[in-house]
């Protein structure tokens with residue numbers, strides 16, 4: 001079968017958008033914003049390069065509030081200046097008729113009081129610290145468990161961030177409820193030892209995430225709301241005792257209460273790509289959730305080093321496939337896949353550096369080579 005006739009290149013309706021293909025830009029933190037977390041012209045160039053007609057792009061994780069955590073040069077969506085910065089990006093990608101969702105981020109215990117304006121302690125579901133050191137070489141601190149009132153405040157921050165994203169011109173938002181960050185720390189039993197209505201059963205551990213979705217849907221509508229989940233993820237010490245039950249519950253609730261969500265985005269488990277450049281055979285662990293969710297379904301993780309497996313999965317399931325590292329290195333990834341052209345290799349050493357090197361200088365495929 002020629003690549004162009006494969007399912008990955010067939011159209012699909014996602015929220016209010018009619019996508020022309022299913023090759024998705026995965027959310028990728030690249031640390032090219034300003035110190036005030038304002039998106040830059042360089043970021044606009046990067047996203048514009050990766051925009052394709054009818055293609056879906058998800059932005060890097062973006063802080064919903066100054067206290068949602070802080071990585072130097074990661075962007076936010078809580079000031080007017082940030083909204084203005086993002087407008088340049090959404091205009092640039094809309095010129096190329098692409099669709100762009102903003103990923104809403106709160107670090108939870110992966111944050112650190114050192115980066116908070118008044119030394120506020122990092123927060124989480126329970127006082128369970130992350131092992132090892134953070135990216136600045138500090139020990140992770142013991143997080144402060146959130147009070148119920150504070151959970152309500154953060155739900156409100158997600159809602160406001162979603163409204164800000166729409167003001168900035170985004171087509172929708174993706175709630176980051178994956179990869180061991182705040183909402184995932186509530187979902188996983190390993191990090192949630194609470195005894196109130198946010199802890200214990202799968203239903204209780206999922207409550208914060210589902211409340212955040214309710215609030216966002218209420219503010220901007222289900223067609224502009226999406227979520228990323230990572231069942232069984234081990235990154236950042238995640239562990240859950242009831243994996244299939246937990247994420248089946250979340251998926252069922254979303255199907256029942258919000259069947260019009262733009263998409264659900266699942267990261268396949270145990271394909272740890274952070275620091276691993278070896279080929280990973282993606283495990284087919286998402287079937288239980290795929291069966292429950294009737295709408296658009298994105299699968300991610302490991303397809304950069306197993307491109308053909310991604311194309312095959314799209315063929316057998318109709319899923320959209322998110323590519324991370326391959327999209328970093330190939331601004332024209334959809335075209336390259338469509339034509340079966342070779343891919344540029346990615347350079348891990350420039351993932352988190354500053355400036356255009358390893359960011360906007362990866363070459364487009366030169367068709368003349370053919």
Ligand SMILES: Cc1cc2nc3c(=O)[nH]c(=O)nc-3n(C[C@H](O)[C@H](O)[C@H](O)COP(=O)(O)O)c2cc1C
Pocket residue numbers: 026027028029030059060061103176178179228267273300301302303304305322323324325326351
């Ligand atoms: C440099 C880098 C930054 C990432 N940043 C984020 C992020 O901000 N939010 C997120 O949900 N996932 C993030 N991820 C995970 C990717 O979205 C994706 O799931 C992962 O790269 C696996 O896909 P791949 O095998 O195609 O690279 C990041 C991955 C990399 C390599």
